[in-house]
Amino acid sequence: MPEATYNVVVIGAGTAGLVTAAGTAGLGGRVALVEAKKMGGDCLNFGCVPSKALISSAKLLDRIRRGREVGLSEMEPSFRFEEVFRSMRERRARIEPNDSKERFEGLGVDVFLGRAKFLSPHEVEIDDGTRLRARNFVIATGTRALVPPVPGLDRVPYYTNETFFDELDRKPESILVLGGGPIGCELAQVAGRLGIEVKLVELLPRLLPRDDVEAGEAVRKRLAREGIDVATGTKAVGFEHASGRTTVTVETDGAKRNLTTEAVLVAAGRTPNVESLGLEAAGVKFDRRGVKVDDTLTTSQAHILACGDIAGPYAFTHAADYQARIVVRNILLPWFKARASYRWMPWVTYTDPEVAHFGPTEEEARAKNVAHDVFRYDWEELDRAVTDSETEGFIKVLTARGKDRILGATVVGVHAGEVMHEVLVAAKHGIGLSKLSGTVHAYPTYSSSVQRVADSFQKTRLTPRVAGLFRWLYRRRRS
Ligand SMILES: Cc1cc2nc3c(=O)[nH]c(=O)nc-3n(C[C@H](O)[C@H](O)[C@H](O)COP(=O)(O)OP(=O)(O)OC[C@H]3O[C@@H](n4cnc5c(N)ncnc54)[C@H](O)[C@@H]3O)c2cc1C
Numbered sequence: 001m002p003e004a005t006y007n008v009v010v011i012g013a014g015t016a017g018l019v020t021a022a023g024t025a026g027l028g029g030r031v032a033l034v035e036a037k038k039m040g041g042d043c044l045n046f047g048c049v050p051s052k053a054l055i056s057s058a059k060l061l062d063r064i065r066r067g068r069e070v071g072l073s074e075m076e077p078s079f080r081f082e083e084v085f086r087s088m089r090e091r092r093a094r095i096e097p098n099d100s101k102e103r104f105e106g107l108g109v110d111v112f113l114g115r116a117k118f119l120s121p122h123e124v125e126i127d128d129g130t131r132l133r134a135r136n137f138v139i140a141t142g143t144r145a146l147v148p149p150v151p152g153l154d155r156v157p158y159y160t161n162e163t164f165f166d167e168l169d170r171k172p173e174s175i176l177v178l179g180g181g182p183i184g185c186e187l188a189q190v191a192g193r194l195g196i197e198v199k200l201v202e203l204l205p206r207l208l209p210r211d212d213v214e215a216g217e218a219v220r221k222r223l224a225r226e227g228i229d230v231a232t233g234t235k236a237v238g239f240e241h242a243s244g245r246t247t248v249t250v251e252t253d254g255a256k257r258n259l260t261t262e263a264v265l266v267a268a269g270r271t272p273n274v275e276s277l278g279l280e281a282a283g284v285k286f287d288r289r290g291v292k293v294d295d296t297l298t299t300s301q302a303h304i305l306a307c308g309d310i311a312g313p314y315a316f317t318h319a320a321d322y323q324a325r326i327v328v329r330n331i332l333l334p335w336f337k338a339r340a341s342y343r344w345m346p347w348v349t350y351t352d353p354e355v356a357h358f359g360p361t362e363e364e365a366r367a368k369n370v371a372h373d374v375f376r377y378d379w380e381e382l383d384r385a386v387t388d389s390e391t392e393g394f395i396k397v398l399t400a401r402g403k404d405r406i407l408g409a410t411v412v413g414v415h416a417g418e419v420m421h422e423v424l425v426a427a428k429h430g431i432g433l434s435k436l437s438g439t440v441h442a443y444p445t446y447s448s449s450v451q452r453v454a455d456s457f458q459k460t461r462l463t464p465r466v467a468g469l470f471r472w473l474y475r476r477r478r479s
Pocket residue numbers: 011012013014015016017034035036037038039040041042043044046047048049051114115116117140141142143161183273276277307308309310314315316317318319320350
Protein backbone atom coordinates (compact mmCIF):
# COMPACT_ATOMS: atom_id res chain seq x y z
CA MET A 1 0.00 0.00 0.00
CA PRO A 2 1.38 3.40 -0.86
CA GLU A 3 2.11 5.98 1.82
CA ALA A 4 -0.46 8.82 2.12
CA THR A 5 2.16 11.37 1.10
CA TYR A 6 5.75 10.54 0.22
CA ASN A 7 8.66 12.89 0.55
CA VAL A 8 9.65 11.94 -2.99
CA VAL A 9 8.09 9.98 -5.84
CA VAL A 10 10.75 9.06 -8.41
CA ILE A 11 9.63 8.13 -11.93
CA GLY A 12 12.06 5.80 -13.68
CA ALA A 13 14.46 3.28 -12.15
CA GLY A 14 17.53 3.81 -14.32
CA THR A 15 20.73 5.18 -12.80
CA ALA A 16 19.23 8.62 -12.15
CA GLY A 17 16.11 7.25 -10.44
CA LEU A 18 17.92 4.56 -8.48
CA VAL A 19 20.54 6.95 -7.10
CA THR A 20 17.84 9.49 -6.19
CA ALA A 21 15.72 6.84 -4.45
CA ALA A 22 18.60 5.20 -2.58
CA GLY A 23 20.07 8.56 -1.56
CA THR A 24 16.75 9.91 -0.26
CA ALA A 25 15.87 6.70 1.59
CA GLY A 26 19.38 6.56 3.05
CA LEU A 27 18.88 10.02 4.54
CA GLY A 28 15.57 8.96 6.10
CA GLY A 29 13.07 10.15 3.46
CA ARG A 30 9.97 8.17 2.43
CA VAL A 31 10.39 7.35 -1.26
CA ALA A 32 8.30 5.66 -3.93
CA LEU A 33 10.08 4.52 -7.10
CA VAL A 34 8.04 3.70 -10.21
CA GLU A 35 9.49 1.72 -13.14
CA ALA A 36 7.63 0.94 -16.36
CA LYS A 37 9.97 -1.71 -17.80
CA LYS A 38 13.08 -3.06 -16.11
CA MET A 39 14.80 -2.04 -12.91
CA GLY A 40 18.21 -0.65 -13.82
CA GLY A 41 17.05 1.17 -16.96
CA ASP A 42 19.19 1.41 -20.07
CA CYS A 43 22.62 1.12 -18.49
CA LEU A 44 22.07 -2.30 -16.95
CA ASN A 45 19.66 -3.82 -19.44
CA PHE A 46 20.24 -2.31 -22.89
CA GLY A 47 23.28 -0.06 -22.59
CA CYS A 48 26.61 0.15 -20.84
CA VAL A 49 26.63 -3.26 -19.16
CA PRO A 50 25.70 -5.58 -22.05
CA SER A 51 27.70 -3.51 -24.55
CA LYS A 52 30.83 -3.59 -22.41
CA ALA A 53 30.40 -7.34 -21.82
CA LEU A 54 30.22 -7.98 -25.58
CA ILE A 55 33.12 -5.59 -26.17
CA SER A 56 35.31 -7.62 -23.81
CA SER A 57 34.65 -10.85 -25.77
CA ALA A 58 35.18 -9.08 -29.09
CA LYS A 59 38.41 -7.48 -27.87
CA LEU A 60 39.84 -10.86 -26.97
CA LEU A 61 38.92 -12.23 -30.39
CA ASP A 62 40.77 -9.34 -31.98
CA ARG A 63 43.75 -9.83 -29.71
CA ILE A 64 43.99 -13.51 -30.64
CA ARG A 65 43.72 -12.68 -34.33
CA ARG A 66 46.58 -10.21 -33.87
CA GLY A 67 48.62 -12.81 -31.97
CA ARG A 68 51.31 -12.72 -34.66
CA GLU A 69 52.23 -9.21 -33.53
CA VAL A 70 53.52 -10.72 -30.28
CA GLY A 71 55.10 -13.85 -31.70
CA LEU A 72 52.18 -16.30 -31.70
CA SER A 73 51.21 -18.39 -34.69
CA GLU A 74 48.51 -16.96 -36.86
CA MET A 75 45.17 -18.26 -35.65
CA GLU A 76 41.47 -17.76 -36.01
CA PRO A 77 39.82 -18.14 -32.60
CA SER A 78 36.94 -20.55 -32.42
CA PHE A 79 33.75 -19.38 -30.76
CA ARG A 80 30.00 -19.74 -30.96
CA PHE A 81 28.11 -16.52 -31.56
CA GLU A 82 25.21 -17.61 -29.35
CA GLU A 83 27.63 -18.51 -26.55
CA VAL A 84 29.19 -15.02 -26.61
CA PHE A 85 25.73 -13.51 -26.21
CA ARG A 86 24.82 -16.02 -23.48
CA SER A 87 27.98 -15.15 -21.58
CA MET A 88 27.19 -11.42 -21.94
CA ARG A 89 23.73 -12.02 -20.42
CA GLU A 90 25.25 -14.08 -17.62
CA ARG A 91 27.68 -11.30 -16.74
CA ARG A 92 24.84 -8.77 -16.88
CA ALA A 93 22.79 -11.00 -14.56
CA ARG A 94 25.60 -10.85 -11.99
CA ILE A 95 25.18 -7.07 -11.78
CA GLU A 96 21.37 -7.16 -11.89
CA PRO A 97 20.77 -7.74 -8.13
CA ASN A 98 22.34 -4.32 -7.38
CA ASP A 99 19.41 -2.64 -9.10
CA SER A 100 16.66 -5.11 -8.17
CA LYS A 101 13.27 -4.39 -6.64
CA GLU A 102 14.23 -6.56 -3.66
CA ARG A 103 17.42 -4.60 -3.00
CA PHE A 104 15.65 -1.27 -3.16
CA GLU A 105 12.83 -2.48 -0.94
CA GLY A 106 15.54 -3.58 1.48
CA LEU A 107 16.83 0.01 1.43
CA GLY A 108 13.37 1.20 2.48
CA VAL A 109 12.10 2.32 -0.94
CA ASP A 110 8.51 1.46 -2.00
CA VAL A 111 8.93 0.09 -5.54
CA PHE A 112 5.98 0.08 -7.96
CA LEU A 113 6.21 -1.65 -11.34
CA GLY A 114 4.12 0.17 -13.93
CA ARG A 115 4.00 3.31 -16.04
CA ALA A 116 3.54 6.55 -14.12
CA LYS A 117 1.67 9.59 -15.33
CA PHE A 118 1.05 12.94 -13.67
CA LEU A 119 -2.62 13.65 -12.95
CA SER A 120 -1.76 17.04 -11.46
CA PRO A 121 1.40 18.77 -10.19
CA HIS A 122 1.01 16.83 -6.91
CA GLU A 123 -0.21 13.39 -7.92
CA VAL A 124 0.84 10.58 -10.27
CA GLU A 125 -1.10 7.54 -11.31
CA ILE A 126 0.44 4.19 -12.16
CA ASP A 127 -1.25 2.20 -14.95
CA ASP A 128 -2.72 -0.28 -12.42
CA GLY A 129 -4.68 2.64 -10.94
CA THR A 130 -2.44 3.23 -7.88
CA ARG A 131 -2.15 6.91 -7.08
CA LEU A 132 0.86 8.45 -5.36
CA ARG A 133 1.12 11.86 -3.75
CA ALA A 134 4.36 13.50 -2.67
CA ARG A 135 5.96 16.73 -1.54
CA ASN A 136 8.52 16.40 -4.36
CA PHE A 137 8.67 14.47 -7.64
CA VAL A 138 11.72 13.47 -9.63
CA ILE A 139 11.44 12.73 -13.36
CA ALA A 140 14.14 10.26 -14.38
CA THR A 141 12.55 8.62 -17.41
CA GLY A 142 15.64 8.60 -19.64
CA THR A 143 15.78 8.33 -23.42
CA ARG A 144 15.29 5.68 -26.09
CA ALA A 145 16.72 5.11 -29.55
CA LEU A 146 15.73 7.81 -32.00
CA VAL A 147 14.36 6.23 -35.15
CA PRO A 148 14.91 8.84 -37.88
CA PRO A 149 12.04 9.51 -40.29
CA VAL A 150 13.71 7.84 -43.30
CA PRO A 151 11.15 6.59 -45.84
CA GLY A 152 10.55 2.85 -45.44
CA LEU A 153 12.45 2.42 -42.17
CA ASP A 154 9.19 1.84 -40.31
CA ARG A 155 8.40 -1.06 -42.66
CA VAL A 156 11.66 -3.02 -42.35
CA PRO A 157 12.84 -5.12 -39.41
CA TYR A 158 15.56 -3.39 -37.40
CA TYR A 159 17.29 -3.64 -34.03
CA THR A 160 17.85 -0.85 -31.55
CA ASN A 161 19.84 -1.02 -28.32
CA GLU A 162 16.64 -2.28 -26.66
CA THR A 163 16.51 -5.43 -28.80
CA PHE A 164 20.11 -6.00 -29.96
CA PHE A 165 21.33 -7.66 -26.75
CA ASP A 166 18.36 -9.98 -26.19
CA GLU A 167 16.75 -10.63 -29.55
CA LEU A 168 19.73 -11.14 -31.86
CA ASP A 169 19.61 -14.88 -31.28
CA ARG A 170 21.70 -16.04 -34.24
CA LYS A 171 24.54 -14.55 -36.21
CA PRO A 172 23.31 -12.53 -39.20
CA GLU A 173 25.56 -12.66 -42.23
CA SER A 174 25.58 -8.86 -42.47
CA ILE A 175 24.45 -5.81 -40.52
CA LEU A 176 24.10 -2.15 -41.45
CA VAL A 177 24.66 0.15 -38.49
CA LEU A 178 22.94 3.50 -38.86
CA GLY A 179 24.88 6.06 -36.81
CA GLY A 180 28.57 6.66 -36.13
CA GLY A 181 28.34 8.00 -32.58
CA PRO A 182 29.65 6.06 -29.57
CA ILE A 183 26.90 3.40 -29.61
CA GLY A 184 27.13 2.83 -33.39
CA CYS A 185 30.94 2.65 -33.38
CA GLU A 186 31.13 0.33 -30.35
CA LEU A 187 28.53 -2.10 -31.66
CA ALA A 188 29.78 -1.99 -35.27
CA GLN A 189 33.22 -3.04 -34.06
CA VAL A 190 31.75 -5.81 -31.88
CA ALA A 191 29.67 -7.12 -34.81
CA GLY A 192 32.67 -7.09 -37.14
CA ARG A 193 34.85 -8.95 -34.68
CA LEU A 194 32.09 -11.54 -34.23
CA GLY A 195 32.35 -12.28 -37.93
CA ILE A 196 29.41 -10.25 -39.26
CA GLU A 197 29.95 -8.19 -42.41
CA VAL A 198 29.37 -4.61 -41.24
CA LYS A 199 28.47 -1.39 -43.03
CA LEU A 200 28.44 1.77 -40.93
CA VAL A 201 26.55 4.79 -42.28
CA GLU A 202 27.01 8.20 -40.65
CA LEU A 203 25.40 11.42 -41.82
CA LEU A 204 28.13 13.73 -40.49
CA PRO A 205 31.54 13.90 -42.15
CA ARG A 206 33.23 12.07 -39.29
CA LEU A 207 32.75 9.45 -36.60
CA LEU A 208 32.38 10.38 -32.91
CA PRO A 209 31.47 13.98 -33.78
CA ARG A 210 31.61 15.21 -30.15
CA ASP A 211 35.22 14.07 -29.80
CA ASP A 212 38.56 15.38 -31.01
CA VAL A 213 38.82 15.12 -34.82
CA GLU A 214 41.97 13.00 -34.58
CA ALA A 215 40.21 10.59 -32.21
CA GLY A 216 37.31 10.06 -34.60
CA GLU A 217 39.79 9.53 -37.42
CA ALA A 218 41.75 6.96 -35.39
CA VAL A 219 38.54 4.99 -34.81
CA ARG A 220 37.52 5.28 -38.48
CA LYS A 221 40.91 3.96 -39.61
CA ARG A 222 40.77 1.05 -37.20
CA LEU A 223 37.22 0.07 -38.14
CA ALA A 224 38.14 0.22 -41.83
CA ARG A 225 41.27 -1.89 -41.19
CA GLU A 226 39.11 -4.48 -39.45
CA GLY A 227 37.03 -4.73 -42.63
CA ILE A 228 34.09 -2.49 -41.75
CA ASP A 229 32.71 -0.48 -44.64
CA VAL A 230 32.55 3.01 -43.10
CA ALA A 231 30.56 5.61 -45.03
CA THR A 232 30.70 9.06 -43.40
CA GLY A 233 28.98 12.12 -44.86
CA THR A 234 26.37 9.64 -46.07
CA LYS A 235 22.62 9.83 -45.59
CA ALA A 236 20.26 6.87 -45.56
CA VAL A 237 17.34 7.99 -47.75
CA GLY A 238 15.25 4.84 -48.14
CA PHE A 239 14.69 1.34 -46.79
CA GLU A 240 13.05 -1.65 -48.48
CA HIS A 241 12.76 -5.23 -47.35
CA ALA A 242 12.25 -8.33 -49.50
CA SER A 243 13.15 -12.03 -49.16
CA GLY A 244 14.93 -11.61 -45.83
CA ARG A 245 17.20 -8.79 -47.04
CA THR A 246 16.98 -5.06 -46.53
CA THR A 247 18.07 -2.66 -49.23
CA VAL A 248 19.17 0.69 -47.92
CA THR A 249 19.50 3.57 -50.36
CA VAL A 250 22.23 5.95 -49.26
CA GLU A 251 23.36 9.26 -50.66
CA THR A 252 26.90 10.62 -50.56
CA ASP A 253 27.61 14.04 -52.13
CA GLY A 254 24.38 13.80 -54.11
CA ALA A 255 25.18 10.34 -55.54
CA LYS A 256 22.82 7.53 -54.59
CA ARG A 257 23.66 3.84 -54.23
CA ASN A 258 22.02 0.77 -52.74
CA LEU A 259 23.46 -1.30 -49.90
CA THR A 260 21.95 -4.67 -49.06
CA THR A 261 22.09 -6.20 -45.65
CA GLU A 262 20.47 -8.94 -43.61
CA ALA A 263 20.10 -6.95 -40.37
CA VAL A 264 19.88 -3.27 -39.49
CA LEU A 265 20.86 -1.61 -36.21
CA VAL A 266 19.54 1.89 -35.63
CA ALA A 267 21.95 3.89 -33.43
CA ALA A 268 21.20 7.34 -34.79
CA GLY A 269 20.80 9.28 -31.55
CA ARG A 270 18.42 9.35 -28.62
CA THR A 271 14.98 10.79 -28.01
CA PRO A 272 13.59 11.65 -24.54
CA ASN A 273 10.82 9.63 -22.85
CA VAL A 274 8.45 12.54 -22.34
CA GLU A 275 5.31 11.12 -23.92
CA SER A 276 2.38 9.85 -21.87
CA LEU A 277 3.96 11.20 -18.69
CA GLY A 278 1.25 13.80 -18.20
CA LEU A 279 3.82 16.61 -18.17
CA GLU A 280 1.16 19.08 -19.31
CA ALA A 281 -1.05 18.15 -16.33
CA ALA A 282 1.96 18.66 -14.06
CA GLY A 283 2.80 22.02 -15.63
CA VAL A 284 6.32 20.82 -16.46
CA LYS A 285 7.90 22.37 -19.55
CA PHE A 286 9.68 20.13 -22.05
CA ASP A 287 10.85 20.14 -25.64
CA ARG A 288 12.26 17.64 -28.13
CA ARG A 289 15.48 17.38 -26.09
CA GLY A 290 13.73 16.50 -22.84
CA VAL A 291 12.46 18.10 -19.64
CA LYS A 292 13.68 21.65 -19.16
CA VAL A 293 15.64 22.18 -15.97
CA ASP A 294 17.74 24.98 -14.53
CA ASP A 295 21.20 24.37 -13.13
CA THR A 296 19.70 23.22 -9.80
CA LEU A 297 17.88 20.54 -11.85
CA THR A 298 14.51 22.08 -10.99
CA THR A 299 11.83 22.01 -13.69
CA SER A 300 9.30 24.76 -14.39
CA GLN A 301 7.54 23.50 -11.22
CA ALA A 302 9.61 24.27 -8.12
CA HIS A 303 8.77 20.95 -6.39
CA ILE A 304 9.46 18.75 -9.47
CA LEU A 305 13.06 18.01 -10.35
CA ALA A 306 14.55 15.97 -13.20
CA CYS A 307 17.87 14.20 -13.68
CA GLY A 308 19.67 11.82 -16.00
CA ASP A 309 19.30 11.61 -19.78
CA ILE A 310 15.84 13.22 -19.67
CA ALA A 311 17.38 16.42 -18.26
CA GLY A 312 20.61 16.40 -20.30
CA PRO A 313 22.90 17.90 -21.39
CA TYR A 314 24.96 14.68 -21.24
CA ALA A 315 23.64 11.14 -21.71
CA PHE A 316 26.03 9.16 -19.56
CA THR A 317 25.53 6.96 -16.53
CA HIS A 318 28.03 8.97 -14.50
CA ALA A 319 26.24 12.21 -15.48
CA ALA A 320 22.94 10.69 -14.27
CA ASP A 321 24.62 9.66 -11.00
CA TYR A 322 26.14 13.15 -10.54
CA GLN A 323 22.83 14.90 -11.15
CA ALA A 324 20.88 12.51 -8.91
CA ARG A 325 23.16 13.34 -5.97
CA ILE A 326 22.44 17.04 -6.54
CA VAL A 327 18.70 16.32 -6.73
CA VAL A 328 18.76 14.45 -3.40
CA ARG A 329 20.55 17.37 -1.78
CA ASN A 330 18.34 20.05 -3.33
CA ILE A 331 15.16 18.31 -2.19
CA LEU A 332 16.46 17.95 1.36
CA LEU A 333 17.92 21.48 1.57
CA PRO A 334 15.92 23.64 -0.85
CA TRP A 335 17.19 26.81 0.82
CA PHE A 336 20.82 26.17 -0.19
CA LYS A 337 20.55 24.63 -3.63
CA ALA A 338 23.57 23.06 -5.26
CA ARG A 339 24.13 23.84 -8.93
CA ALA A 340 25.21 21.30 -11.53
CA SER A 341 28.41 22.13 -13.39
CA TYR A 342 29.56 20.17 -16.40
CA ARG A 343 32.97 21.84 -16.68
CA TRP A 344 34.75 18.59 -15.81
CA MET A 345 32.40 16.00 -17.33
CA PRO A 346 34.45 13.15 -18.80
CA TRP A 347 33.35 10.50 -21.27
CA VAL A 348 34.79 7.37 -22.78
CA THR A 349 33.93 5.46 -25.95
CA TYR A 350 34.94 1.82 -25.57
CA THR A 351 36.05 1.17 -29.12
CA ASP A 352 39.50 -0.03 -30.03
CA PRO A 353 41.28 2.32 -29.81
CA GLU A 354 39.38 3.58 -26.77
CA VAL A 355 38.63 7.32 -26.76
CA ALA A 356 38.53 9.28 -23.50
CA HIS A 357 37.90 12.96 -23.16
CA PHE A 358 37.07 15.95 -20.96
CA GLY A 359 36.98 19.71 -21.50
CA PRO A 360 36.98 21.50 -24.84
CA THR A 361 38.44 19.76 -27.87
CA GLU A 362 41.00 21.63 -29.96
CA GLU A 363 38.28 22.44 -32.51
CA GLU A 364 35.92 23.77 -29.85
CA ALA A 365 38.66 25.86 -28.28
CA ARG A 366 39.44 27.37 -31.70
CA ALA A 367 35.76 27.96 -32.51
CA LYS A 368 35.20 29.73 -29.19
CA ASN A 369 38.44 31.72 -29.47
CA VAL A 370 39.82 30.19 -26.28
CA ALA A 371 43.55 30.98 -26.27
CA HIS A 372 45.24 27.64 -25.75
CA ASP A 373 48.34 25.52 -26.25
CA VAL A 374 48.30 21.86 -27.24
CA PHE A 375 50.70 19.22 -25.91
CA ARG A 376 50.64 15.84 -27.56
CA TYR A 377 52.49 12.59 -26.98
CA ASP A 378 52.24 9.72 -29.42
CA TRP A 379 51.98 6.18 -28.08
CA GLU A 380 54.39 5.05 -30.81
CA GLU A 381 56.97 6.45 -28.37
CA LEU A 382 55.48 4.81 -25.28
CA ASP A 383 57.50 1.76 -24.23
CA ARG A 384 54.55 -0.08 -22.68
CA ALA A 385 52.47 0.43 -25.82
CA VAL A 386 55.38 -0.92 -27.88
CA THR A 387 55.87 -4.00 -25.67
CA ASP A 388 52.13 -4.71 -25.83
CA SER A 389 51.97 -3.96 -29.56
CA GLU A 390 49.26 -1.40 -28.85
CA THR A 391 50.88 1.74 -30.22
CA GLU A 392 47.77 3.12 -31.90
CA GLY A 393 47.06 6.05 -29.63
CA PHE A 394 48.08 9.38 -28.22
CA ILE A 395 47.46 11.77 -25.38
CA LYS A 396 46.66 15.38 -26.08
CA VAL A 397 46.34 18.03 -23.37
CA LEU A 398 45.02 21.55 -23.89
CA THR A 399 46.27 24.27 -21.55
CA ALA A 400 45.44 27.96 -21.28
CA ARG A 401 47.89 29.76 -23.58
CA GLY A 402 51.20 30.44 -21.85
CA LYS A 403 49.90 29.13 -18.54
CA ASP A 404 50.19 25.92 -16.57
CA ARG A 405 46.41 25.47 -16.39
CA ILE A 406 44.83 22.37 -17.93
CA LEU A 407 41.65 22.99 -19.94
CA GLY A 408 40.96 19.53 -21.29
CA ALA A 409 42.44 16.31 -22.60
CA THR A 410 41.85 13.54 -25.11
CA VAL A 411 43.43 10.13 -24.71
CA VAL A 412 43.18 7.55 -27.48
CA GLY A 413 44.44 3.99 -27.08
CA VAL A 414 44.08 0.94 -24.86
CA HIS A 415 43.02 1.85 -21.31
CA ALA A 416 42.56 5.48 -22.43
CA GLY A 417 39.66 5.83 -19.99
CA GLU A 418 41.87 4.92 -17.05
CA VAL A 419 44.73 7.19 -18.18
CA MET A 420 42.47 10.20 -18.75
CA HIS A 421 41.29 10.30 -15.13
CA GLU A 422 44.70 11.29 -13.80
CA VAL A 423 44.65 14.42 -15.97
CA LEU A 424 41.01 15.07 -15.06
CA VAL A 425 41.66 14.99 -11.31
CA ALA A 426 44.68 17.23 -11.77
CA ALA A 427 42.74 19.72 -13.91
CA LYS A 428 39.75 19.87 -11.59
CA HIS A 429 41.92 20.51 -8.56
CA GLY A 430 44.17 23.10 -10.18
CA ILE A 431 47.23 20.85 -10.54
CA GLY A 432 49.20 21.84 -13.61
CA LEU A 433 51.41 19.91 -16.03
CA SER A 434 54.61 20.91 -14.24
CA LYS A 435 53.44 19.04 -11.13
CA LEU A 436 52.43 16.02 -13.23
CA SER A 437 55.86 16.12 -14.85
CA GLY A 438 57.47 16.17 -11.41
CA THR A 439 55.47 13.14 -10.20
CA VAL A 440 57.27 9.81 -10.55
CA HIS A 441 55.17 7.45 -12.67
CA ALA A 442 55.89 3.71 -12.51
CA TYR A 443 57.63 2.35 -15.61
CA PRO A 444 56.32 1.07 -17.99
CA THR A 445 52.69 2.08 -17.52
CA TYR A 446 50.25 3.68 -19.93
CA SER A 447 49.84 6.40 -17.29
CA SER A 448 53.47 7.37 -17.76
CA SER A 449 52.31 8.93 -21.05
CA VAL A 450 50.77 11.62 -18.80
CA GLN A 451 54.22 12.38 -17.40
CA ARG A 452 55.70 12.38 -20.91
CA VAL A 453 53.15 14.86 -22.25
CA ALA A 454 53.71 16.97 -19.13
CA ASP A 455 57.46 16.86 -19.81
CA SER A 456 56.82 18.39 -23.23
CA PHE A 457 55.08 21.27 -21.46
CA GLN A 458 58.07 21.67 -19.12
CA LYS A 459 60.41 21.93 -22.11
CA THR A 460 58.53 25.02 -23.29
CA ARG A 461 59.63 26.69 -20.07
CA LEU A 462 63.23 26.43 -21.24
CA THR A 463 63.18 29.83 -22.92
CA PRO A 464 66.29 30.90 -24.91
CA ARG A 465 67.26 33.12 -21.95
CA VAL A 466 67.02 30.32 -19.39
CA ALA A 467 68.82 27.94 -21.82
CA GLY A 468 71.60 30.53 -22.20
CA LEU A 469 71.90 30.80 -18.45
CA PHE A 470 72.19 27.01 -18.10
CA ARG A 471 74.87 26.85 -20.82
CA TRP A 472 76.84 29.55 -19.01
CA LEU A 473 76.56 27.56 -15.72
CA TYR A 474 77.84 24.37 -17.40
CA ARG A 475 80.72 26.29 -19.00
CA ARG A 476 81.73 27.74 -15.64
CA ARG A 477 81.73 24.28 -14.02
CA ARG A 478 84.01 22.93 -16.78
CA SER A 479 86.59 25.69 -16.36
C1 LIG B 1 24.13 0.87 -26.07
C2 LIG B 1 24.42 1.91 -25.01
C3 LIG B 1 25.65 1.93 -24.40
C4 LIG B 1 25.92 2.87 -23.41
N1 LIG B 1 27.14 2.86 -22.84
C5 LIG B 1 27.44 3.77 -21.89
C6 LIG B 1 28.70 3.76 -21.25
O1 LIG B 1 29.55 2.93 -21.54
N2 LIG B 1 28.93 4.68 -20.30
C7 LIG B 1 28.00 5.63 -19.95
O2 LIG B 1 28.28 6.45 -19.08
N3 LIG B 1 26.80 5.66 -20.53
C8 LIG B 1 26.49 4.76 -21.49
N4 LIG B 1 25.25 4.77 -22.06
C9 LIG B 1 24.27 5.78 -21.63
C10 LIG B 1 23.58 5.36 -20.33
O3 LIG B 1 22.99 4.09 -20.50
C11 LIG B 1 22.54 6.39 -19.94
O4 LIG B 1 23.14 7.65 -19.88
C12 LIG B 1 21.91 6.07 -18.60
O5 LIG B 1 21.27 4.83 -18.63
C13 LIG B 1 20.90 7.17 -18.23
O6 LIG B 1 20.24 6.83 -17.05
P1 LIG B 1 18.81 7.44 -16.75
O7 LIG B 1 18.44 6.96 -15.38
O8 LIG B 1 18.76 8.86 -17.04
O9 LIG B 1 17.82 6.78 -17.83
P2 LIG B 1 17.46 5.26 -18.17
O10 LIG B 1 18.55 4.34 -17.83
O11 LIG B 1 16.98 5.29 -19.58
O12 LIG B 1 16.24 4.93 -17.19
C14 LIG B 1 14.99 5.53 -17.34
C15 LIG B 1 13.95 4.55 -16.85
O13 LIG B 1 12.68 5.21 -16.78
C16 LIG B 1 11.67 4.29 -17.14
N5 LIG B 1 10.48 5.03 -17.54
C17 LIG B 1 10.29 5.79 -18.64
N6 LIG B 1 9.05 6.34 -18.63
C18 LIG B 1 8.46 5.91 -17.49
C19 LIG B 1 7.18 6.14 -16.90
N7 LIG B 1 6.27 6.92 -17.48
N8 LIG B 1 6.89 5.52 -15.73
C20 LIG B 1 7.82 4.73 -15.12
N9 LIG B 1 9.04 4.49 -15.63
C21 LIG B 1 9.35 5.08 -16.80
C22 LIG B 1 12.31 3.50 -18.28
O14 LIG B 1 11.66 2.26 -18.45
C23 LIG B 1 13.75 3.36 -17.79
O15 LIG B 1 13.94 2.16 -17.08
C24 LIG B 1 24.94 3.82 -23.03
C25 LIG B 1 23.68 3.79 -23.64
C26 LIG B 1 23.41 2.86 -24.61
C27 LIG B 1 22.05 2.85 -25.25
